[in-house]
Amino acid sequence: MDPVIVVGAGPVGLALSLALARHGVPSVVLDGGDGGIEQRAARTCVLHPVTAERVPLLGGARWAAWRTGRRGQAVRRTELGAPASPVHVQQYALERSLRAALEREPLARIVTGARLEDLEQDGHGVLARTRGPGGARWRGSYLVGCDGARSTVRKLLGIRFPGRTSVERHAVAALRLELPWDGEALLHHDLPGVPGEVVARPLPNGVWRLDWLLAPRGDLVTPEELLDRIRGTLSAWCGEVPPYELLDTGVHIAHQRLARHWRSGRAFLAGDAAHLLGALGTRSVDEGLQDAANLAWKLALCWHRRAPQELLETYEAERRGSVGARLRALDQALPVVRGGGGLRTLLPGGSRGRLELLTDGHLGRGALGGPPAYGRSPLAPAGDAVPSAVAVGTDAGTPVPDVPVTALDGSRGRLWERIGRDLLVLLVAPGTRVWDSRHWLSAGLMPELASVVERLPVPAELLVAEEYPGATAHTVVVVRPDGHLAAALPGARTGELRACVDAVRGALLAAADPAGDAAGAADRA
Missing domain, CATH: 3.40.30.10 (Glutaredoxin)
Incomplete structure (x- = not known):
């Protein structure tokens, strides 16, 4: 069969290609750029431990604890053991390690300068056309758009991408310095002399990422204003401004969007092409890597003709349902965390305060940050098929513990x-x-x-x-x-x-719909 075409060479596209190779499925990654990786120290991502276990990582920092504070006073310190501690890594380091792993995979190929221009589908595969120096025609068994928020794949498929723009804005700085909390992350609200909230999260090699909450829509942050924030924050924490090296700055804007559909025939969406989130500490890159993990094994079983095409329908059901639930939790939590609090009773654990909810997002807990669960998955064995199934310490559809x-x-x-x-x-x-x-x-x-x-x-x-x-x-x-x-x-x-x-x-899904479509009937196991 033809390889799987992956459009986009960011973390999600690279991780998907690597996962397919591990399942024995060839893939071609169409990279619209020149193959270079922009080394931005302030562009980072936080991964769940189980997600970090699935991808090759060169570097990354695990936090020993999470601190919360208000108005100059410590509120709580949460110890984080190794199994529960998230992994904080610069995105360029993640992409670099993924590319290095792909170079060792004979089933994976990255083509640079290949910008998608058009695609066509039939019952047996997808034809993609690219322009630029790497312009060519590519025939694939399936195609996955991992090409970001402005996804060309999504536009060519005519899939709507509704949602909200600029839900949160943060000024961001990466600094090399020593802080009093070695290896511990910190969220401080109403720090004296610093408006709003500030989050400090350690990275390897003595680097820290600091985030300051801004008004969702407002003026640009000037370099002078950002330096004032840095000095004011460090002075409030340390009594004076300690020596530091400013490595990188930026403004992070969190949107909330969810594609109407994640599949159209043999074409799929994943990562930022399918969803945008990131407010209240939620993890957009981690969600994209979860997309890749969910889709890869299903594509592989269908590619090897060990499963019916109906299995692929469960990708959207599981992943879009999980991300949709996360976005609904965000909609309910934002009024509580950012003021108002009128919807507090609608939240799971409704008595929790704003600092607790923010901690959930950053640490990967609860409705805002917990790992995805597919309890209502179409792939859950029905009681009549497995009548003697027993309950254990983890629910069906949830991630298993690392025993x-x-x-x-x-x-x-x-x-x-x-x-x-x-x-x-x-x-x-x-x-x-x-x-x-x-x-x-x-x-x-x-x-x-x-x-x-x-x-x-x-x-x-x-x-x-x-x-x-x-x-x-x-x-x-x-x-x-x-x-x-x-x-x-x-x-x-x-x-x-x-x-x-x-x-x-997915064999039981196929049995429940014996007619199916022509392509599905041809590929059923």
Whole structure:
């Protein structure tokens, strides 16, 4: 089959291409630029730990704690252990590491100077035309627009992009200096002499990013005004202005937009082409990387003809639903955080104050910042297909915890290290970590379960764990390739395990609609 065409060589497009390569799917990344990466120290992104685990990172800082303050007084300090601490990285460092990883992948190709001009679709693929020095015609099995807020793909597909402009504005500066909170991030509201709120977040090599909230629509921030903010803030924190090196400045503007559709035939939208957010500490790059993780394994199963085309419909259902819920939470939280407070009772945990809500966004918690959950996913196994499914410590459709695991070859590691390639089948078997794998491979449930996993219609890896939150011994936990829990079963029940996998790969969706479309019928497994 033809490769997948990825339009746009930002973090989302590069991550999608890398994920496809890991699934054995070739891709071509059309980069409208010259391949250079603009090194802006003040342009950074914050990633959930599970997101950071899936992408190659050269650098990045984990925060030891999160502090909140008001009017010169400390309000709260939240300790952050390694599993829960977000990763703060400069975007150029993320892009550089992704490009380096792609250069080692024979299935991935980046074409510079290739600006998309037009695209056409038929029942078997997509034809893209580019202009510029790299002008050419590109034939692909699918096409994904990761080309940013002004997406050419979205415009060519005629998809609307409604929403609000300039919801928040922040003046931003990257400084190299020493602050009293080594490795700890800080949010301070009403700091004496500094209007509004200021956030300080550490980066590697002694660099800090500082953000000051501005009026959503107002005058430009002059260099003199920004220097006054820097000096006033540092003086309020340190008693005097300490020595610092100003590396970069800018103004970050957060919009709220959501594309009406994320799929049109064999073309898809991801990242900023599909959604814009970023107010109250929400993470636009992380959401885009979640798009890539969700779409990559579904495209791969369809590309390899191991799943019906109906599986691709669930990308929009899951990801657009998740981002839409985030934007609704933002709409409810903004009046509380920015004044007024009339909608406080509508928020989950409605008694929470503005500093707590801001902390949720920055730390990746609650409705504003928590990891995506697909509890109402079309891929959730129905009760009649898997009647004996059991409840564990994580709900179906939510990310799985990073528990220690052992592979069948005896190698040991963490569950998150295995996410991103095949379906994972995890047997909870207390005591197995004490023994060499050859002693338990032929004991108990293992022979039957290994045989079932080997015959599944999609690639799957069988792992063993001493424990999983809320799971009893002999529980079988099924984990999707994007790290979300599909279901938990009481033991190696062959029929129910196969039914669970059929639900995850969309086979039950196809069975519910036997007519389908012509392209879907041709590609069904």
